[in-house]
Amino acid sequence: MLSNLDALLLARAQFGFTVAFHIIFPAFSIGLASYLAVLESLWLATRRQVYLDLFKYWIKIFAVAFAMGVVSGLVMSYQFGTNWSVFSDRTGPVLGPLMAYEVLTAFFLEAGFLGVMLFGMRKVGPRLHFLATLMVALGTFVSAFWILSVNSWMHTPQGHAVNDQGQFVPQDWWAIVFNPSFPFRLVHMVLAAYLTTALVVGAVGAWHLLRDRARTLSGPTEGARTMFSMAMWMATLVAPLQILAGDAHGLNTLEHQPAKVMAMEGHFRSHPDGAPLVLFGWPDEEARTVRYAVEIPKLSSLILKHSLDAPLKGLDSVARENWPPVPVVFWSFRVMVALGFAILGLGMLSLLARLRGRLYEWAPLHRLAVAMGPAGFVAVLAGWITTEVGRQPFSVYGLLRTAESASPLSAPAVASSLVAFVAIYFAVFGIGVIYILRLMSHPPHVGEHDLPDDLPIRTAGITPAPSVGSGRVAQPAE
Secondary structure (H helix, E strand, O other): OHHHHHHHHHHHHHHHHHHHHHHHHHHHHHHHHHHHHHHHHHHHHHOOHHHHHHHHHHHHHHHHHHHHHHHHHHHHHHHHHHOOHHHHHHHHHHHHHHHHHHHHHHHHHHHHHHHHHHHOOOOOOHHHHHHHHHHHHHHHHHHHHHHHHHHHHHHOOOOEEEOOOOOEEEOOHHHHHOOOOHHHHHHHHHHHHHHHHHHHHHHHHHHHHHHHHHOOOOOOOHHHHHHHHHHHHHHHHHHHHHHHHHHHHHHHHHHHOHHHHHHHHOOOOOEOOOOOEEEEEEEEOOOOEEEEEEEEOOHHHHHHHOOOOOOEOOHHHOOHHHOOOHHHHHHHHHHHHHHHHHHHHHHHHHHHHHHOOOOOOOHHHHHHHHHOOOHHHHHHHHHHHHHHHHHOOEEEOOOEEHHHOOOOOOHHHHHHHHHHHHHHHHHHHHHHHHHHHHHHHOOOOOOOOOOOOOOOOHHHOEEEOOOEOOEOOEEEOO
């Protein structure tokens, strides 16, 4: 029994590690693809050189990030077949077609136009190139659509039946795809991707504003000013929308996964006359209480039920074996919320600086923007941990337990692959991240160069062809 338990924990750790690495790249790629489409549309509409320079600057970073996202996602199917074969067998009739739809729509759309977007600016007309950029941006959104539909069905399963072999089989595809949590999670994730990208773009712009000032140059480049201004507008406008979307998502979760919300709120006992909002504390599962709690009376009932005296059930109403790991969910939720309000604060400060005419001169704002650069990635990871750990102990909520989903593997077999993944991921993706940071360390220049032939994007499945004249074309790698 102990060996099986160890193998299960190792399998969960391996999947968590690889997904945590993978999720940050698609989150960045979704937002950055849309940002590139906006930049190219502004260039076509105004013919201002700065928009073209920024497009060429960020497309190099997008190419590397997209490639790392593709590579880091390949191991997901590997793990489904090795570590989670029972899950794959039981859910395959439902989830298999949804994953195939993602490949047939999003992946083919991205693959079909990515080469034109990366290397075709001088080979095709500007409008056709803009179409390619739009299709890549659309492809990233469609990919998020199908992946989140798959994952949301695991949280709020419907539209299926169970056959004699214990498999989930589809009965209503519309109900499966548009399951109850899917619309809320799609909006929440896409807005998170946009904010994550905005924070990175804003941090790079702020870094160059600070560096130019420190070097006492003639003044910040127009590219640094423009990217910083655009990023701060995104933070100002989208952060409030994200908070509203998160609130709606939380209410949906309360309806369909109440135990997760109980863990998020730290409610071990029911509150018939209004539940407090626990700001901080240490959840003690054995004592079934939050130690050293700092609370605001009845505020949780106001947020979740819109009434100070509304009753809220606690984990005492849920069988102990169905509790999620409360401390993990409790703290990851607070990290996500705290960063969400920090992003809102950054947006409001930038708006204040803009109204006072000091957006490009206020050094404390720029330093804060640089410090907040990674905040979007941390918030995405914290939100993912809250969502997925909060679903435990089920892989399909209420229907299939995680312990029943794993392959019958020994602990050493899982441990060896986990060690290999950790070593390879830190080596390969560490180098990739360093390369991206080096690209970001150089400011955008007037007349920014096109994507170079030596950019390491072969892992994305595209190989630059030899230069023809002044342009480059892309061909599928063999």
